[in-house]
Amino acid sequence: MVIDAVVPARNEEPTVGGVVEACRHCAYVRRVVVVDDGSTDGTGDAxxxxGAAVVRRDGEGGSKAHAMEAGVDATDADAILFVDADCLGLTASHLDDICRPFVDGRAVMSLGWFDYGLWNPLVLRFAPTTGERIIPRWVWDAVPPAKRDGYTIEVRINEVIAEARLPTTARVMPGVTHRTKRDKLGRRKGVRETWRMFWKLAGIPLRGAVRWRTYWFYLRGLTVER
Ligand SMILES: Nc1nc2c(ncn2[C@@H]2O[C@H](COP(=O)(O)OP(=O)(O)OP(=O)(O)O)[C@@H](O)[C@H]2O)c(=O)[nH]1
Ligand SMILES: [Mg+2]
Structure with missing residues (x-):
């Protein structure tokens, strides 16, 4: 089975190189595709x-989901390891640990969570919005194009997995965090953008756009790994 890494990146020059390195050294990854849409810094060059193949999407306005879609379209891999470009402390060994349950057939989706210390046992059971995850290509294809929207894409991937009652594994990536929107945009704009993202995400179950039972099915299929 061929696995490629897809890394959506908008203005992530300080971190994207390290993330690509981690992906390239992951034992299971063939190729790394970075999708840079509309960055105004040196993300693509970094x-x-x-060592990544860079796909540029210009002039269409940024969207995390559309960037991921362009990345998937640029590969013929059987499975995609998605990795956010703003991770700090990420190593190939973290990514090996995410891929292993998938390759061994214990999970159809396998996730890594940032390290929230004492909160980890709780966080591991949230509906996952983490960007670090491996899924087979067909799961991506099963997300209807109209639902491939910005930061809500992870919820839609979860929906495909949970509604088909498929097994997921989740684990903490020890020591891994990310540059938050506050770090990237400054406090005022960062907090505003974080809330905007949060409301879009919270709005999905509140508007009934995803059924609550989906979370229940997700938890039933979830194995937390150490
Ligand atoms: N290509 C591309 N990548 C994007 C876009 N929006 C977000 N990303 C990338 O998607 C990843 C996650 O986005 P973030 O903005 O960090 O979102 P987050 O980590 O969920 O939110 P924070 O907790 O606020 O950092 C990062 O690698 C971003 O660079 C976009 O419009 N285009
Ligand atoms: Mg982030």
Whole structure:
């Protein structure tokens, strides 16, 4: 089975090189594709210098989901390891640990969570919005194009997995965090953008756009790994 890494990146010059390195050294990854849409910094160059194939999407306005879609379209891999470009402390060994349950057939979706210390036992049971996850290509294809929207894409991937009652594994990536929107945009704009994202996500179950039972099915199929 061929696995490629897809990394959506908008203005992530400080971190994208390290993330590409981690992906390239992951034992299960063939190729790394970074999708840079509309960055105004050196994201694309930093990604190429680190050994990624870079797909540029210009002039369409950014969307995390559309960037992921462009990345999937650029590969013929059987499975995709998605990794956010703003991770700090990420190593190939974290990514090996995410891929292993998938490759061994214990999970159809396998996730890594940031390290929230004492909160980890709780966080591991949230409906996952983490960007670090591996899924087979067909799961991506099963998300209807109209639902491939910005930061809500992870919820839609979860929906495909949970509604088909498929097994997921989740684990903490020890020591891994990310540059938050506050770090990237400054406090005022960062907090505003974080709330905007949060409301979009919270709005999905509140509007009934995803059934609550989906979360129940997700938890039933979930194995937390150490
Ligand atoms: N190509 C591309 N990548 C994007 C876009 N929006 C977000 N991303 C990437 O998707 C990943 C996650 O986005 P973030 O903005 O960090 O979202 P987050 O980590 O969920 O939210 P925070 O907790 O606020 O950091 C990062 O690698 C971003 O660069 C976009 O419009 N285009
Ligand atoms: Mg982030």
């Amino acid at each position: 990604a190429s210098a680190a």
